[in-house]
Amino acid sequence: MFTPTIDGNLLVGPTAESVRDFTRVETTKEGLQHLERVAAKILPEFDISKVITSFAGLRANITNVVKKEKDFVVRISAPRFVSALGIKNPGMTCSPALSLRMVELLKKEGLSAKEKKAYFSKREGIKKFLEQTPGEQERMLREDPREGKLVCRCEGITEGDILRAIKRPLGATSVDGLKKRLRLGMGPCQGAFCTMRAMELLGRELQIPPQKVLKNKAGSYLASGCVK
Secondary structure (H helix, E strand, O other), X not given: OEEEOOOOOEXXXXXXXXXXXXXXXXXXXXXXXXXXXXXXXXXXXXXXXHXXXXXXXXXXXXXXXXXXXXXXXXXXXXXXXXXXXXXXXXXHHHHHHHHXXXXXXXXXXXXXXXXXXXXXXXXXXOOOHHXXXXXHXXXXXXXXXXXXXXXXXXXXXXXXXXXXXXXXXOOOOEHHHHHHHHOOOOOOOOOOOOHHHHHHHHHHHHOOOHHHOEOOOOOOEOOOOOOO
């Protein structure tokens, strides 16, 4: 598939390969070559040298039953526990209906949902400085000059944008946290110019030394120490 994203990039793929180990999340030369061959059939002018990054992930798959019993298996697997298995490519499209089905199953298990008084159906996105009108940018700069300090040149992310991402409820606590919220490091340089500055800002705001700043999960340190 060629999939245009809401940010203007183009995704190519995916491939699918059965693996027995949940730690197998690497991309391979063979997989990329396969994508290049297939993509060229759809878009002859496709140039893989223009690709800036590649991704891999895992999804649960059922292999030991007949096909009609292994796709979209939504069931109670243990008391008050719902399993959604074999949810493949259409999973995102089907997620609203799947969630309603799971709620029905949990109700039958005796669980009830209480209405939250402070519930917001839509979370407000992070206000990015360069996406504002000139008048709004001028106002933001008067309040905080850091709004105009560019950190990620490829994606147009400023220090002010990063501070908002860190300080908001459930704010970013890692470099990948900033990446998911702002697209920091997602451009052509893939973080070569902005990662160190992002680490400095995370360390300052979280009050931790640079060597304690994480890429994503616990233990994924980006630095081992300071040289000066």
